[in-house]
Amino acid sequence: MSFNFNNETPIYLQIIEHLKKLIISRQLLPNQRIMPVREMSLEYGVNPNTVQKALKELEDLGLIYTESTNGKYVTNDENIINKIKDETINKMIGDFFYSMEQIGIDKNQTIDYIKGNRKWIF
Amino acid sequence: MSFNFNNETPIYLQIIEHLKKLIISRQLLPNQRIMPVREMSLEYGVNPNTVQKALKELEDLGLIYTESTNGKYVTNDENIINKIKDETINKMIGDFFYSMEQIGIDKNQTIDYIKGNRKWIF
Amino acid sequence: MSFNFNNETPIYLQIIEHLKKLIISRQLLPNQRIMPVREMSLEYGVNPNTVQKALKELEDLGLIYTESTNGKYVTNDENIINKIKDETINKMIGDFFYSMEQIGIDKNQTIDYIKGNRKWIF
Amino acid sequence: MSFNFNNETPIYLQIIEHLKKLIISRQLLPNQRIMPVREMSLEYGVNPNTVQKALKELEDLGLIYTESTNGKYVTNDENIINKIKDETINKMIGDFFYSMEQIGIDKNQTIDYIKGNRKWIF
DNA sequence: GTGGTCTAGACCACT
DNA sequence: GTGGTCTAGACCACC
Numbered sequence: 455m456s457f458n459f460n461n462e463t464p465i466y467l468q469i470i471e472h473l474k475k476l477i478i479s480r481q482l483l484p485n486q487r488i489m490p491v492r493e494m495s496l497e498y499g500v501n502p503n504t505v506q507k508a509l510k511e512l513e514d515l516g517l518i519y520t521e522s523t524n525g526k527y528v529t530n531d532e533n534i535i536n537k538i539k540d541e542t543i544n545k546m547i548g549d550f551f552y553s554m555e556q557i558g559i560d561k562n563q564t565i566d567y568i569k570g571n572r573k574w575i576f
Numbered sequence: 577m578s579f580n581f582n583n584e585t586p587i588y589l590q591i592i593e594h595l596k597k598l599i600i601s602r603q604l605l606p607n608q609r610i611m612p613v614r615e616m617s618l619e620y621g622v623n624p625n626t627v628q629k630a631l632k633e634l635e636d637l638g639l640i641y642t643e644s645t646n647g648k649y650v651t652n653d654e655n656i657i658n659k660i661k662d663e664t665i666n667k668m669i670g671d672f673f674y675s676m677e678q679i680g681i682d683k684n685q686t687i688d689y690i691k692g693n694r695k696w697i698f
Numbered sequence: 699m700s701f702n703f704n705n706e707t708p709i710y711l712q713i714i715e716h717l718k719k720l721i722i723s724r725q726l727l728p729n730q731r732i733m734p735v736r737e738m739s740l741e742y743g744v745n746p747n748t749v750q751k752a753l754k755e756l757e758d759l760g761l762i763y764t765e766s767t768n769g770k771y772v773t774n775d776e777n778i779i780n781k782i783k784d785e786t787i788n789k790m791i792g793d794f795f796y797s798m799e800q801i802g803i804d805k806n807q808t809i810d811y812i813k814g815n816r817k818w819i820f
Numbered sequence: 821m822s823f824n825f826n827n828e829t830p831i832y833l834q835i836i837e838h839l840k841k842l843i844i845s846r847q848l849l850p851n852q853r854i855m856p857v858r859e860m861s862l863e864y865g866v867n868p869n870t871v872q873k874a875l876k877e878l879e880d881l882g883l884i885y886t887e888s889t890n891g892k893y894v895t896n897d898e899n900i901i902n903k904i905k906d907e908t909i910n911k912m913i914g915d916f917f918y919s920m921e922q923i924g925i926d927k928n929q930t931i932d933y934i935k936g937n938r939k940w941i942f
Numbered sequence: 943g944t945g946g947t948c949t950a951g952a953c954c955a956c957t
Numbered sequence: 958g959t960g961g962t963c964t965a966g967a968c969c970a971c972c
Contacts, residue, residue, distance in 0.1 A: 479680030558601035723924035794916045802845030
């Protein structure tokens with residue numbers, strides 16, 4: 455895995471977001487074992503404590519659970535996953551509308567663009 | 577004006593993007609005079625050369641023009657403004673869809689979210 | 699390389715014109731590596747930033763491209779080179795006719811001189 | 821008269837070239853009285869001595885003559901005028917061919933361009 | 943070692 | 958006071 459952090463956001467938050475995305479996009483499945491902290495810290499190229507801090511928060515969120523001495527696993531609580539997924543999606547959509555409003559495109563116009571009533575290329 | 581730069585992107589590019597948004601959102605109107613380079617550098621808290629570099633690129637883009645010894649002005653060429661606006665919108669929409677795909681939401685699902693066939697809060 | 703700049707034209711523009719000539723006259727070939735910025739600045743006897751500015755504009759023109767951390771190279775796009783070459787030739791011919799008109803020789807007379815219907819020495 | 825000097829060439833030489841052009845292009849006619857030195861120095865915005873030096877050289881060339889106390893006049897010797905005109909034309913044509921050779925266009929190709937066997941726009 | 947960015951500060955031309 | 962150019966020198970990311 456190659457990974458680039460940006461400098462503005464604390465690294466542990468970036469790791470949280472990254473693992474969140476892996477879980478809600480089903481690249482990490484419920485009850486799947488998560489890579490050990492030490493290994494993950496090597497992958498990310500950061501201090502194990504930083505990874506530990508990120509995993510702690512993910513566990514607080516309920517996205518992972520710890521089987522003591524056996525490692526950490528993705529939750530099998532689909533409700534939690536879907537809740538986080540919805541929150542993530544809502545945030546992304548909200549940010550998107552906000553960005554569009556920043557350049558003078560209101561919500562209805564944005565929806566028009568998306569629905570193709572207005573043309574665009576990408 | 578208070579302004580926070582992030583560390584990942586060159587300052588002059590952030591200035592370009594900021595001024596671009598002001599122009600395409602009509603917060604700066606065609607033929608409107610732009611703040612002098614030195615003054616703008618104080619506002620942004622950066623070196624005048626950095627502002628100069630950003631404004632030079634905006635002039636290359638055709639978004640501003642210079643009246644020598646008098647100052648710089650927003651272009652009165654609506655076509656240019658609209659072209660840049662469209663490009664900006666397309667990029668934002670493209671980035672948005674890409675981010676959604678990153679968490680496993682394909683384009684059609686994204687459109688469903690936007691159109692409200694799926695619920696969300698923001 | 700010894701080089702004399704004149705005082706009327708900005709140095710970076712003179713560097714641009716010089717490199718342009720080297721490229722369109724095939725003294726610098728497509729994909730040929732260009733001297734590093736720092737070294738070139740020593741050759742020209744100017745500040746590296748000045749060279750940087752010139753090379754940036756040549757890149758904007760499409761005459762050179764950058765391989766990040768490796769150096770800068772002449773474009774391999776023959777169309778660009780020929781386009782710039784044509785523009786340069788047209789400008790030189792236009793300037794020449796204009797100069798001749800300044801001393802009362804119109805275009806047809808100039809062509810007569812060139813074709814040798816009128817004699818001259820050089 | 822508005823006049824811009826460049827910084828590379830001595831001003832008196834630029835004045836010489838300017839007056840030469842006026843004479844050989846027949847904007848100043850044989851036996852026509854030339855503007856007094858003091859007046860001309862005001863027109864050019866330079867020191868009268870500088871104008872004086874230029875006129876002295878033009879007189880050495882035979883392009884003007886002095887009627888003591890009455891002023892200076894353009895020569896009525898058409899041979900001199902034509903000789904200088906030819907020299908000027910030859911120099912301009914030579915310079916032009918040289919510039920073209922600088923970008924890899926030899927004399928025959930240049931003539932082709934001029935005669936229109938090759939296309940150009942201006 | 944490579945290009946790229948940025949600062950601090952100077953000087954110039956123009957008006 | 959305006960934009961534009963230039964220098965000297967620093968730091969960064971990339972490999």
